Amino acid sequence: MAEPANSSSKTAIMPRRDEDFPEWYQQVIRAAELAEPSDVRGCMVIRPWGYGIWENMQRHLDAMFRATGHRNAYFPLLIPLSYFAKEAEHVKGFAKECAVVTHSRLEADADGKLRPSSALTEPLVIRPTSETIIGASYAKWVQSYRDLPILINQWANVVRWEMRPRLFLRTTEFLWQEGHTVHETEAEAWAETKQMLEVYGRFVHDYLAVPIFSGEKSESERFPGAVQTLSIEAMVQDRKAIQAGTSHFLGQNFARASGIQFQNREGKQEFGWTTSWGMSTRLLGTLVMAHGDDDGLVLPPRIAPTQVVILPITPKQETRGAVLEACDKLAKQLREIRYVDVPIEVEVDRRDLGGGVKNWEWIKRGVPLRVEIGPRDLESAKVTMSRRDQATKMKESISMQEFVSHSAEVLDSIQRNLLERAKKFRDQHTRVIDSKDEFYDFFTPRDATKPEIHGGFALAHWDGSREVEEQIKNDLKVTIRVIPLDNSSESGKCIFTGKPSSCRVIWAKSY
């Protein structure tokens, strides 16, 4: 993270982070071949490298879901408008961003232009989230307390008609998982809500190497229709917060709306207690902004689609065959080593390109380890290794055998280092603040016309009122990210109104 590059040194990504962070972000995504905008406004094409990262995220998350008793299923993309309309708050929250299917066929008109014809009797909403359609199924499945709990997850795409799309962070269509559960008691549902937040926190921390703060959302930031929303928040390198995962305690709101009812142990009809929780491809954006540097993406080994790339150096035709052979042999040996439960992913880049070009391409893609093997290495049975978490020019020459036996260890060391850096960065920019002036100063850039990277997380007392939140949001675009849950809650006075406050909350600008 961010030793500020001195302006004379050439970086692979222009502009640098400190020059124009949003533009840098876009350029990294392009240079790393993660994704690109499509012809459909707000939608993106996720390229193999980006999708590979997503697949790894899926793999690990899915294992964690299974381990906590959840199973996958799939529900329809199209939701009857009448289902959707059942929960009033839900409608209020999502209505503005719903895409609606109103017709079932195309017909050529007189000019030969295709036009929708045959209007549907009931319009269908493309799911922005699936509480209502899944609720309809659950209503049928749940009769008795013996049917509970229901613990289901689905991997799906959803559509939210956003006004301002940004690759990964906010796109019209995105990929995610949504867990939907029904429980017999309020306490169980709450335990589930918290458990899944904990799962998310562990995933992001252990696999993405991103430290998080967790807690509950204030009323204004709550999921539409939820009783309570919990969230994990990460800090990225422009010091803004990004919500990395959310878990909702839905109380009986959706059960009531969908008619999820069961006969309880006393023989009485009762509404189920439901939860829902989700993580999306937004995590890819989080990853880019959390670990990327001025040379491109930096991937934590645990989710990198390729952990080791082998670059054959073949300056002379005579040695070419031997070098390639050695590369293949090394790749084979590495693939026999398991790293986070599966064989290490290795790629031998045999493309006929200049060595420097290939090297830089892999730097930009963020592959954790680059290994060069050339004629000189062959003679001494060595390899030349570079780690993506270190300066790009740093190289280490070690024996091939040693490299093979230590590779998993080195990957772990990179993983740990990325987490450490991110943690240090976050802590450096997290501040306990006890006065309104200091708070305003903290969140005000010195150059208003071209705001520099500033601010961070502020831990400050808040009186719990919506008015204060509103005011701060208007003045500074700063919002409460989370109200820490467990917090060894130190009470105090609201720094804005002087009224009593039961704990410090986390304030930040956010994505």
Next chain:
RNA sequence: CGGGGUGUAGCUUAGCUUGGUAGAGCGCGUGGUUUGGGACCACGAGGUCGCAGGUUCAAAUCCUGUCACCCCGACCA
């Protein structure tokens, strides 16, 4: 949806004020020299100048309309 801006090759763009056959850099292809940190030389491919009208002998250039995208504001994983 309000306010501002921009549309020229895959990307970045010059040309537009003052109409006269569309130029460059990067990238791409071929051949060669190269190759342990972003190589070089030669040749080459690629553009209905967003789209539709209009003015004119003649439109990338002027006029009208339209569409798309970008930035700024209100909403969001």
